[in-house]
Amino acid sequence: MQDSNEKHNAYWRANIRLVLLLLAVWFAVSFGAGILLVDWLDQFELFGFKLGFWFAQQGSIYTFVALIAVYVWRMSILDRRFGVEED
Amino acid sequence: MDVQTLTYIFVGASFALYIGIAIWSRASSTSEFYIAGRHVHPIANGMATAADWMSAASFISMAGLIAFLGRDGSVYLMGWTGGYVLLALLLAPYLRKFGKFTVPDFIGDRYYSRTARLVAVVCLIFVSFTYVAGQMRGVGIVFSRFLEVDINSGVFIGMTIVFFYAVLGGMKGITYTQVAQYCVLIFAYLVPAIFISLLMTGNPVPQLGFGAEVGDSGQSVLQKLDTVLVDLGFTEYTRGNKATVDVFFICAALMFGTAGLPHVIVRFFTVPSVRDARKSAAWALLFIAVLYTTAPAVAAFARLNLVDTVHNTRYSEIPSWFSNWEDTGLIAWQDKNNDGVVQYGAGAAFAGKPEFTDKRGEHGQRIISNVSSDVVNEIYIDRDIMVLANPEIARLPAWVIALVAAGGLAAALSTAAGLLLVISTAISHDLMKRTFMPEITDKQELLSARLAAAVAIGVAGFFGIHPPGFVAQVVAFAFGLAAASFFPAIIMGIFSKRMNREGAVTGMIVGLVFTFSYIVYFKFVNPAANSPENWWFGISPEGIGTLGMLLNLAVAVMVSRFTAPPPPVTQTMVSMIRVPKHTE
Numbered sequence: 326m327q328d329s330n331e332k333h334n335a336y337w338r339a340n341i342r343l344v345l346l347l348l349a350v351w352f353a354v355s356f357g358a359g360i361l362l363v364d365w366l367d368q369f370e371l372f373g374f375k376l377g378f379w380f381a382q383q384g385s386i387y388t389f390v391a392l393i394a395v396y397v398w399r400m401s402i403l404d405r406r407f408g409v410e411e412d
Numbered sequence: 413m414d415v416q417t418l419t420y421i422f423v424g425a426s427f428a429l430y431i432g433i434a435i436w437s438r439a440s441s442t443s444e445f446y447i448a449g450r451h452v453h454p455i456a457n458g459m460a461t462a463a464d465w466m467s468a469a470s471f472i473s474m475a476g477l478i479a480f481l482g483r484d485g486s487v488y489l490m491g492w493t494g495g496y497v498l499l500a501l502l503l504a505p506y507l508r509k510f511g512k513f514t515v516p517d518f519i520g521d522r523y524y525s526r527t528a529r530l531v532a533v534v535c536l537i538f539v540s541f542t543y544v545a546g547q548m549r550g551v552g553i554v555f556s557r558f559l560e561v562d563i564n565s566g567v568f569i570g571m572t573i574v575f576f577y578a579v580l581g582g583m584k585g586i587t588y589t590q591v592a593q594y595c596v597l598i599f600a601y602l603v604p605a606i607f608i609s610l611l612m613t614g615n616p617v618p619q620l621g622f623g624a625e626v627g628d629s630g631q632s633v634l635q636k637l638d639t640v641l642v643d644l645g646f647t648e649y650t651r652g653n654k655a656t657v658d659v660f661f662i663c664a665a666l667m668f669g670t671a672g673l674p675h676v677i678v679r680f681f682t683v684p685s686v687r688d689a690r691k692s693a694a695w696a697l698l699f700i701a702v703l704y705t706t707a708p709a710v711a712a713f714a715r716l717n718l719v720d721t722v723h724n725t726r727y728s729e730i731p732s733w734f735s736n737w738e739d740t741g742l743i744a745w746q747d748k749n750n751d752g753v754v755q756y757g758a759g760a761a762f763a764g765k766p767e768f769t770d771k772r773g774e775h776g777q778r779i780i781s782n783v784s785s786d787v788v789n790e791i792y793i794d795r796d797i798m799v800l801a802n803p804e805i806a807r808l809p810a811w812v813i814a815l816v817a818a819g820g821l822a823a824a825l826s827t828a829a830g831l832l833l834v835i836s837t838a839i840s841h842d843l844m845k846r847t848f849m850p851e852i853t854d855k856q857e858l859l860s861a862r863l864a865a866a867v868a869i870g871v872a873g874f875f876g877i878h879p880p881g882f883v884a885q886v887v888a889f890a891f892g893l894a895a896a897s898f899f900p901a902i903i904m905g906i907f908s909k910r911m912n913r914e915g916a917v918t919g920m921i922v923g924l925v926f927t928f929s930y931i932v933y934f935k936f937v938n939p940a941a942n943s944p945e946n947w948w949f950g951i952s953p954e955g956i957g958t959l960g961m962l963l964n965l966a967v968a969v970m971v972s973r974f975t976a977p978p979p980p981v982t983q984t985m986v987s988m989i990r991v992p993k994h995t996e
Binding site: 329333336337340344347348351355356359360361363367371372373374375378379381382383385387389390392393394396397400401404409410411412 | 478497501635660687697701704992
């Protein structure tokens with residue numbers, strides 16, 4: 326019992342680390358690039374778009390999809406490493 | 413064939429499909445009615461979630477809003493997709509592991525409290541009905557414009573269809589109809605977008621097209637739009653008008669609100685496992701992103717096309733879509749300088765909505781009784797028509813127009829059904845079975861769920877036929893309240909073992925009352941004061957849910973520090989939902 330508690334706590338800490346990392350990226354592309362830094366980024370250009378504008382209306386959304394995909398992938402690895410995956 | 417016949421065929425065929433699916437997937441137990449028996453494949457659930465989520469607001473209104481707001485419209489794009497990251501990483505897997513039927517179920521069990529459950533039920537019903545009213549308006553617009561039936565019969569037809577698959581099939585019926593509805597709506601959204609992108613820029617991918625060159629003008633769509641709008645007295649399309657702090661708070665309120673919406677959360681209860689809940693969140697956002705990355709392109713194309721076709725055109729030579737929408741009262745023209753030519757520019761042509769008289773002017777336009785403002789602009793355009801009118805503005809073939817009508821209906825009906833289901837579940841399961849009548853059998857509970865769904869459809873239909881004049885204003889409510897109530901309570905229920913009943917309930921009530929009062933004050937009590945000088949910290953009522961959420965969190969943490977920790981059984985439950993499978 327003690328062992329499995331220890332294992333579950335370690336799993337939970339690894340989970341929190343992953344989620345915090347991904348949320349940092351989530352914040353950076355939307356609130357960062359799309360809102361706070363949008364005017365500064367607009368001086369650069371990407372495929373005919375001002376960069377800040379592109380992040381606000383395109384780039385952030387692509388990143389969100391990628392973030393969840395990475396989450397699914399990393400979590401299934403974590404599940405297996407800690408032996409808590411479903412049958 | 414003309415547009416109307418084609419529309420009847422497309423809409424009729426899609427409705428027949430939905431009814432067929434409803435009959436095939438009838439629900440026979442409460443588990444099937446509430447959560448489709450947990451047999452839904454993650455990809456199917458992803459599509460159903462996308463259709464559930466993308467409402468008349470996303471399909472019909474959003475691109476129109478962005479077309480007129482320019483960069484300020486980005487909050488809707490980021491807010492309504494970014495919320496899924498929170499949902500996927502912080503809520504969906506754990507709530508699936510919890511393994512009950514509803515969101516109030518989680519709140520009631522986690523906080524071992526009837527009060528908490530009831531507060532959650534009240535919020536859920538309020539948020540969901542607010543949302544349903546908007547869907548029914550969407551159904552009404554599509555019917556009255558494209559099928560030329562009056563709005564009441566349109567709403568009635570819509571209600572009958574939803575009644576069929578929601579009451580018969582419950583979650584099971586709704587899930588598989590939503591899969592079909594996603595396919596219809598995304599096809600209907602992409603086809604005109606691709607057409608228009610090709611016509612304007614030669615690039616078939618709209619996401620790239622609105623950054624590509626228009627014809628041989630040497631300017632990209634966005635650059636040309638900036639130039640054209642500045643000439644007409646607007647600010648540049650790619651620059652914002654709103655204060656950064658307000659944009660920040662609105663975007664956050666939309667994100668946290670999205671993650672806290674019960675009809676979306678409950679979709680993740682329908683998959684077989686925790687891993688499938690994660691996967692289906694990824695699929696859902698991918699399916700949603702297809703529309704959400706196309707919408708800003710549609711917005712830019714539509715605004716540019718609108719200026720090109722309307723500005724400085726003689727009313728007698730204006731395309732037929734203009735006068736068709738004028739007939740429905742969503743476009744109005746006031747010939748201020750009596751030259752018979754339509755002028756478009758910055759500023760409202762007159763204050764408020766157009767008030768039509770029965771008379772027609774010398775050019776055949778509908779005469780309105782509003783007092784003109786002193787700007788050059790002569791036209792009023794309801795933002796909701798941009799997506800529906802877009803194919804006509806770009807002169808696309810009739811079948812594309814018919815397809816868009818079917819897509820708009822699919823978007824409105826799928827969302828309405830999902831909302832009606834959570835309302836009926838909250839009543840039959842949370843109020844009756846879990847609170848007031850615990851002795852009823854599964855059969856009786858299923859019957860009451862069906863009855864509750866039928867009543868909810870009736871109420872929604874009433875809102876569709878007598879739309880409350882404040883639909884647009886109350887949308888801020890739905891997201892603000894979800895952000896200020898559900899989101900913090902669920903998050904702390906999962907991530908803090910110390911959070912107890914006293915903290916969560918006080919937090920929810922404080923968050924709710926604060927957000928509710930702020931919105932009611934600025935939208936209804938004193939609308940004249942609704943301007944940045946009077947807002948707290950420059951936050952508009954649309955963004956106040958974020959502050960309500962922070963207040964909720966702060967109060968909940970404080971109160972829980974000074975009251976008894978949750979009982980051991982609750983702490984065990986929290987440990988249990990944190991891991992996909994418990995091993996001893």
